[in-house]
Amino acid sequence: MAFARVVTFDGVGKDRMEQMQREMSEGDPPEGFPPSELVVLHDPEAEQSLVIVLLETEDNYNRADEMLNAMPAGDTPGQRTSVKKYDVAIRMKS
Numbered sequence: 001m002a003f004a005r006v007v008t009f010d011g012v013g014k015d016r017m018e019q020m021q022r023e024m025s026e027g028d029p030p031e032g033f034p035p036s037e038l039v040v041l042h043d044p045e046a047e048q049s050l051v052i053v054l055l056e057t058e059d060n061y062n063r064a065d066e067m068l069n070a071m072p073a074g075d076t077p078g079q080r081t082s083v084k085k086y087d088v089a090i091r092m093k094s
């Protein structure tokens with residue numbers, strides 16, 4: 001079973017999201033970060049973002065959660081408003 005770390009952010013402007021996209025596409029994940037899949041959703045009008053990190057094992061989830069919680073606030077898209085762990089019940093690509 002896979003796990004998802006779902007985080008919501010407020011105060012995420014279009015410029016900040018473009019900056020994050022450039023930084024993430026040009027860089028590597030932090031050293032020691034477990035294999036994962038990342039989905040970032042952005043509502044530029046509401047300046048809100050939803051970040052989903054998919055991880056294959058609970059150990060990987062726990063390691064990623066610890067590393068992401070330790071990130072400086074300036075490295076995040078905006079002001080974090082919630083963090084929640086989900087079991088991935090269905091995962092499909094077509």
